[in-house]
Amino acid sequence: SQQGxxxxxxxxxxxxxxxxxxxxxxxxxxxxxxxxxNSGRGLVHLILIRSNEREKHSGRLRVxxxxxxxxxxxxxxxxxxxxxxxxxxxxxxxxNRLAFGKGNQVVVIP
Amino acid sequence: xxxVSQHPSRVICKSGTSVxxxxxxxxxxxxxxxxxxxxxxxxxxxxxTSNEGSKAxxxxxxxxxxxxxxxxxxxxxxxxxxxxxxxxxxxxxxSATVGGQTYEQYFGPGTRLTVT
Numbered sequence: 420s421q422q423g424x425x426x427x428x429x430x431x432x433x434x435x436x437x438x439x440x441x442x443x444x445x446x447x448x449x450x451x452x453x454x455x456x457n458s459g460r461g462l463v464h465l466i467l468i469r470s471n472e473r474e475k476h477s478g479r480l481r482v483x484x485x486x487x488x489x490x491x492x493x494x495x496x497x498x499x500x501x502x503x504x505x506x507x508x509x510x511x512x513x514x515n516r517l518a519f520g521k522g523n524q525v526v527v528i529p
Numbered sequence: 530x531x532x533v534s535q536h537p538s539r540v541i542c543k544s545g546t547s548v549x550x551x552x553x554x555x556x557x558x559x560x561x562x563x564x565x566x567x568x569x570x571x572x573x574x575x576x577x578t579s580n581e582g583s584k585a586x587x588x589x590x591x592x593x594x595x596x597x598x599x600x601x602x603x604x605x606x607x608x609x610x611x612x613x614x615x616x617x618x619x620x621x622x623x624s625a626t627v628g629g630q631t632y633e634q635y636f637g638p639g640t641r642l643t644v645t
């Protein structure tokens with residue numbers, strides 16, 4: 420089974436709105452990370468949340484982690500057109516390898 | 530800091546030829562580099578873990594003889610796709626870490642390989 424499995428959804432929102440996406444995983448983790456990928460480009464690390472943390476903020480990003488439900492959410496507040504990208508969560512459960520989820524495509528309409 | 534580059538960014542090759550992709554850590558020494566491939570609109574799939582000075586560790590289902598990985602220095606790892614076929618067409622991304630800690634992975638911009 421795949422770790423870091425997001426709900427496979429595509430979001431289309433207006434600029435200024437908030438975007439929320441979710442990620443679920445199946446085994447215990449040490450930490451969970453969120454990455455952004457612009458079309459045809461590499462990944463940009465957004466935020467890391469450790470297994471003993473429940474919430475973390477970084478600028479307009481808010482990440483929550485619920486280890487009892489094995490799930491995480493990423494909230495982007497006051498979205499901008501530049502936030503248009505795919506967002507992946509990744510967990511580090513197996514042999515220190517990162518396992519990436521399917522990704523969420525977010526389109527922010529100006 | 531923590532910049533990783535890949536070269537080339539795009540490559541088109543004919544079936545049966547080999548293609549080499551370079552991954553470089555520009556401002557830090559990377560003891561471990563990871564190679565991923567990504568199909569359109571899909572997630573990243575880890576192919577192998579490359580440690581400087583030792584043989585790469587391949588994930589299950591990844592052919593060692595087809596995807597040759599060399600990590601000859603602390604700033605350079607190469608992935609060679611041998612006898613390429615159209616099904617090898619994909620986006621290949623590398624990442625690099627210091628000390629092998631996954632939470633410090635820095636990703637390259639990716640290489641788009643098209644095999645005709």
